[in-house]
Amino acid sequence: MQRILDEAVEYARNFLHQGKPASYIPELAKADPSLLGAAIVETNGSTYFSGDFEKSFTIQSISKPIALILSLKDNSENFVFSRVGMEPTGDAFNSIIKLETEESSKPLNPMINAGAIAIDSFIKGKTPDEKFNRLLKFFRQLSHNPDLTYDHDVYRSEDETGFRNRALANFIEDAGILLGDVEEVLELYFKQCSIKVCCKDIAIIAAVLASNGLSPFTNNRICERHYTRLVKTFMVTCGMYDASGEFAVKVGLPAKSGVAGGIMATVPDRMGIGVYSPNLDVKGNSIAGMKVLEYLSTRLDLSIF
Numbered sequence: 001m002q003r004i005l006d007e008a009v010e011y012a013r014n015f016l017h018q019g020k021p022a023s024y025i026p027e028l029a030k031a032d033p034s035l036l037g038a039a040i041v042e043t044n045g046s047t048y049f050s051g052d053f054e055k056s057f058t059i060q061s062i063s064k065p066i067a068l069i070l071s072l073k074d075n076s077e078n079f080v081f082s083r084v085g086m087e088p089t090g091d092a093f094n095s096i097i098k099l100e101t102e103e104s105s106k107p108l109n110p111m112i113n114a115g116a117i118a119i120d121s122f123i124k125g126k127t128p129d130e131k132f133n134r135l136l137k138f139f140r141q142l143s144h145n146p147d148l149t150y151d152h153d154v155y156r157s158e159d160e161t162g163f164r165n166r167a168l169a170n171f172i173e174d175a176g177i178l179l180g181d182v183e184e185v186l187e188l189y190f191k192q193c194s195i196k197v198c199c200k201d202i203a204i205i206a207a208v209l210a211s212n213g214l215s216p217f218t219n220n221r222i223c224e225r226h227y228t229r230l231v232k233t234f235m236v237t238c239g240m241y242d243a244s245g246e247f248a249v250k251v252g253l254p255a256k257s258g259v260a261g262g263i264m265a266t267v268p269d270r271m272g273i274g275v276y277s278p279n280l281d282v283k284g285n286s287i288a289g290m291k292v293l294e295y296l297s298t299r300l301d302l303s304i305f
């Protein structure tokens with residue numbers, strides 16, 4: 001396995017010159033585009049690492065399936081899905097168009113920004129700090145990393161330039177979908193996106209999803225089986241945004257990408273995979289990261305289809 005992972009990373013190095021880091025969040029544009037790392041955590045606890053696997057980056061949208069689980073724990077499934085839908089959009093992750101053209105103004109799914117912001121507004125807590133601390137605690141449990149924290153500079157950068165996310169949040173507030181104060185919900189969303197992780201952390205979270213909620217190291221239950229099934233389904237249909245169809249054909253795994261360059265992929269009953277490389281394609285997915293996953297999927301016959 002170690003040799004195959006190293007081969008996948010070497011293969012993906014050929015694509016490092018393509019694309020560029022996200023720049024609409026100024027702090028992310030500073031990333032070193034030569035970075036490339038990958039981690040595999042098998043459901044039996046075996047781990048394999050390659051390249052810059054310990055380099056930290058902000059989790060960004062990879063946080064969305066995790067926040068969804070917490071939101072589902074806090075509310076009934078009926079409540080959550082009466083306000084956020086279950087359908088892919090075919091639009092960019094931060095698109096506003098369907099909110100106005102769809103009849104209900106309900107965000108189409110929890111993996112796009114509008115849906116994820118709504119999902120955050122359902123998370124329980126007396127104060128904004130309590131809500132974020134509950135979320136962070138859950139991320140720490142899933143990643144088995146008690147030291148996870150958020151990156152202040154990226155958080156500030158997102159907050160200062162988050163005009164489009166503010167527009168989305170205000171739109172769903174106006175439509176009666178968002179709960180609570182718009183600015184407080186955005187603070188929670190931006191902090192959540194700014195949580196710092198490395199490939200190893202997201203591979204461990206993916207391994208928990210792969211084993212339907214059990215820890216790969218202790219076998220203890222960390223998350224309800226039903227919720228892991230739900231989020232894996234969203235990852236297949238919407239996890240790579242408007243590239244989800246092509247990714248399903250080429251890689252065939254539930255996966256979630258983030259604009260800092262991370263991708264978390266899960267191979268049911270077998271392993272979690274975390275990859276990182278900052279250069280993105282036009283849809284906001286890490287180019288070299290997808291190449292690592294393509295290589296692994298082909299070489300190890302990982303596709304679920």
Ligand code: GLN
Pocket residue numbers: 060061062093094113158165193257258259260284
């Ligand atoms: N924080 C980012 C945003 O809201 C997350 C987007 C992403 O990773 N695709 O724009």
